[in-house]
Amino acid sequence: MGTATIDLDAELRRLFGFAGFRPGQRNAVEAALAGRDVLAIMPTGSGKSLCFQLPALVGGGATLVVSPLIALMQDQYAALRDRGLDGVEMLASTMTPEQVDAALGRIQAGEASLVYVAPERFASRRFLEALGGAAVSRLVIDEAHCLSEWGHDFRPDYLRLADVRERLGEPPTMALTATATPRVARDIARALRLRDPVTPSTGFDRPNLMFAVRRAAGDGQKGAALLALLRRPDAVPAVVYCGRRAACVSVARELAESGFRAAPYHAGLAGDERTATLQRFLAGELDVVAATTAFGMGIDKPDVRSVVHWTLPSSPEEYYQQAGRAGRDGLPARCTLLYDGKDKGLIVFFINRAKLSAGELTAVHGSLVATADAGGVFRAAERQLPVDDPRAAVAVLERAGALEVFPAQSGFVAGRLKDSRLAGAHLSAALVAVKRVERMRWDRLKAIDGYATTGGCRREALLAYFGERVEPRQPELCCDGHGRRSAVDPDAERQATVQVASTADAVLLAVDETAGRAGRTRIAQILTGSSAAALAAAGHDQLSSYGALRGSSQAGVMKTIDGLIARGVLEQTGGLYPLVRRAAAAPAAVTARDADLRGQVVALGDARDREGVPFLLRVLAAHSSADVRRLAASALGKIADPAAEEGLIAALDDEAPQVRQYAAVSLGRLATEQALPALRSLQSSDVEDYVRSAAGVASGRIRDRS
Ligand SMILES: Nc1ncnc2c1ncn2[C@@H]1O[C@H](COP(=O)(O)OP(=O)(O)OP(=O)(O)O)[C@@H](O)[C@H]1O
Numbered sequence: 160m161g162t163a164t165i166d167l168d169a170e171l172r173r174l175f176g177f178a179g180f181r182p183g184q185r186n187a188v189e190a191a192l193a194g195r196d197v198l199a200i201m202p203t204g205s206g207k208s209l210c211f212q213l214p215a216l217v218g219g220g221a222t223l224v225v226s227p228l229i230a231l232m233q234d235q236y237a238a239l240r241d242r243g244l245d246g247v248e249m250l251a252s253t254m255t256p257e258q259v260d261a262a263l264g265r266i267q268a269g270e271a272s273l274v275y276v277a278p279e280r281f282a283s284r285r286f287l288e289a290l291g292g293a294a295v296s297r298l299v300i301d302e303a304h305c306l307s308e309w310g311h312d313f314r315p316d317y318l319r320l321a322d323v324r325e326r327l328g329e330p331p332t333m334a335l336t337a338t339a340t341p342r343v344a345r346d347i348a349r350a351l352r353l354r355d356p357v358t359p360s361t362g363f364d365r366p367n368l369m370f371a372v373r374r375a376a377g378d379g380q381k382g383a384a385l386l387a388l389l390r391r392p393d394a395v396p397a398v399v400y401c402g403r404r405a406a407c408v409s410v411a412r413e414l415a416e417s418g419f420r421a422a423p424y425h426a427g428l429a430g431d432e433r434t435a436t437l438q439r440f441l442a443g444e445l446d447v448v449a450a451t452t453a454f455g456m457g458i459d460k461p462d463v464r465s466v467v468h469w470t471l472p473s474s475p476e477e478y479y480q481q482a483g484r485a486g487r488d489g490l491p492a493r494c495t496l497l498y499d500g501k502d503k504g505l506i507v508f509f510i511n512r513a514k515l516s517a518g519e520l521t522a523v524h525g526s527l528v529a530t531a532d533a534g535g536v537f538r539a540a541e542r543q544l545p546v547d548d549p550r551a552a553v554a555v556l557e558r559a560g561a562l563e564v565f566p567a568q569s570g571f572v573a574g575r576l577k578d579s580r581l582a583g584a585h586l587s588a589a590l591v592a593v594k595r596v597e598r599m600r601w602d603r604l605k606a607i608d609g610y611a612t613t614g615g616c617r618r619e620a621l622l623a624y625f626g627e628r629v630e631p632r633q634p635e636l637c638c639d640g641h642g643r644r645s646a647v648d649p650d651a652e653r654q655a656t657v658q659v660a661s662t663a664d665a666v667l668l669a670v671d672e673t674a675g676r677a678g679r680t681r682i683a684q685i686l687t688g689s690s691a692a693a694l695a696a697a698g699h700d701q702l703s704s705y706g707a708l709r710g711s712s713q714a715g716v717m718k719t720i721d722g723l724i725a726r727g728v729l730e731q732t733g734g735l736y737p738l739v740r741r742a743a744a745a746p747a748a749v750t751a752r753d754a755d756l757r758g759q760v761v762a763l764g765d766a767r768d769r770e771g772v773p774f775l776l777r778v779l780a781a782h783s784s785a786d787v788r789r790l791a792a793s794a795l796g797k798i799a800d801p802a803a804e805e806g807l808i809a810a811l812d813d814e815a816p817q818v819r820q821y822a823a824v825s826l827g828r829l830a831t832e833q834a835l836p837a838l839r840s841l842q843s844s845d846v847e848d849y850v851r852s853a854a855g856v857a858s859g860r861i862r863d864r865s
Pocket residue numbers: 177178179180181184201202203204205206207208209336337456457458459460461487488
């Protein structure tokens with residue numbers, strides 16, 4: 160099919176009603192029509208869909224579009240249908256078997272030009288047969304970063320798309336993503352075996368977006384800042400990214416009480432409620448959606464005027480993708496991050512949770528072996544695997560060569576094992592991969608924290624991360640960071656304490672990275688980004704902690720180190736050149752691990768994060784420090800998930816009175832009736848007064864509520 164015969168501008172107007180192409184689009188469309196592979200890395204909202212929709216509609220044959228989210232498929236499907244375009248089909252798990260059959264029939268009959276499918280569809284024989292009958296002229300992988308474990312939305316079933324492509328006779332393939340790091344791009348091209356792909360060049364800048372950061376400590380200050388932002392003229396429609404589900408609900412409620420038409424949106428809501436919220440928002444019946452990342456990829460509402468982040472996202476990739484929901488119509492829009500240094504605690508929790516030990520990897524492998532047939536082919540429910548993030552574990556094992564993954568319906572993993580025991584070489588390769596992913600996560604956290612705390616231009620900081628430079632532009636059209644944040648910052652005091660907290664984090668990072676082989680001075684030099692030659696000689700300028708505290712004085716950093724030594728978190732070796740390392744666990748001392756853990760436990764409670772419940776229960780049942788157990792009991796009360804009841808009742812027997820006290824308080828909050836007998840016996844036993852009174856108050860609360 161020659162492109163010369165098609166007037167693309169006319170087709171663009173006829174089919175989509177657009178006056179002209181946006182940067183990169185024509186290039187991608189022409190390449191697709193010429194039968195080339197395309198790797199389109201274009202920012203969120205820049206118009207990637209058109210790059211495959213137009214060739215599909217004018218190029219003849221069938222284009223198969225693989226897309227990871229039903230909401231996203233539905234959105235595009237509906238938009239095309241609304242424009243009166245024929246030949247657009249969708250296969251989704253939400254459809255009835257009859258609807259799926261009818262769609263497959265039309266595909267088989269060659270009536271489809273654009274077919275949207277989820278990756279797990281390739282596990283269906285019926286579907287593969289239908290495809291066998293209808294030649295696929297083009298394959299499209301939308302949100303292609305899902306096949307890179309470096310991407311933030313990794314999906315194991317995306318890994319098998321290369322095989323799918325082969326089975327379809329290697330049709331020209333277009334992969335699209337808004338995730339820009341070169342590593343992700345390389346992964347995509349390699350995994351799909353793209354041949355000399357055309358890469359349309361668009362800058363990564365979204366010139367109509369303005370960026371700002373507001374420091375706000377705690378929910379109170381954040382709420383006030385949010386209201387102020389949303390009350391400005393032209394601030395809505397708006398999306399507020401809240402991170403955790405509970406925050407979505409409370410933020411939406413508060414906004415509604417302040418007169419906004421607001422609703423929460425998260426994966427815990429029933430599917431139809433979520434769809435209804437999305438529909439109302441798209442139709443302009445809602446001013447604000449308070450959402451988790453579930454409201455993300457590919458959702459297209461052109462006139463979002465503000466995107467506010469209630470908490471720090473875990474990476475610049477995630478931030479830019481979500482902020483990019485604003486201003487897709489090209490008109491000015493604002494992206495504001497509400498920054499509280501404490502929010503890093505949760506991200507640290509997830510980074511630590513994602514770490515996999517040799518024991519865990521072996522256990523996951525063992526569970527897969529248990530479901531495997533004689534040929535090593537396995538299929539297991541994700542929740543059967545004994546780790547917090549089963550998908551990540553399977554991905555790591557795949558990467559290490561211990562298994563290959565097949566497409567599977569969501570909630571399941573399937574594939575083929577290499578051996579019935581996890582070979583030593585595979586295990587060590589897997590551990591290396593775990594370490595690499597962990598380091599990448601720390602680097603990303605550092606980068607987004609750097610964005611939030613930079614004194615310079617925010618756009619420049621973001622784009623530099625994606626490997627681009629920006630042309631200077633007028634401050635009022637750019638960001639709040641053009642040196643206009645003055646020394647008389649009302650939050651300066653608060654900022655100072657945040658700084659102290661994060662200085663300690665940074666010191667610990669540097670100590671870990673130097674593995675106990677550096678002294679106080681060296682650590683301070685590393686953190687302040689010193690250019691001393693000895694640093695480079697030792698490779699210390701390559702560490703991710705290098706320059707983490709640029710701008711602080713070495714003396715100040717050394718003070719922090721000394722403080723950590725005094726608190727027993729770090730220790731110094733003896734000798735002429737004493738080295739600094741993490742303190743060995745001493746029963747009386749607050750160990751560094753405990754310090755980390757405390758932060759995580761408290762943050763989980765404050766975030767009312769249900770996902771943290773299993774972790775907190777483990778801490779409550781088994782941690783050696785009574786104080787940490789007490790914090791876990793308290794956090795479980797704040798989250799108030801019934802799943803914690805049994806563990807809290809057991810904690811009424813804890814050897815430490817303060818743990819019993821907090822367990823009682825939390826059971827009161829949860830109104831757990833089964834706890835009444837145990838609470839009653841605590842009240843009448845010979846225990847500390849405060850335990851007895853906590854038990855009494857809790858019993859009263861439970862009786863009131865029942
Ligand atoms: N040439 C064009 N002229 C005007 N508007 C356009 C053009 N191309 C796309 N758009 C509009 O831009 C918006 C974003 O398009 P699209 O959903 O394809 O973005 P995307 O790059 O896929 O973003 P995401 O990364 O979020 O998936 C849509 O509202 C679309 O209608």
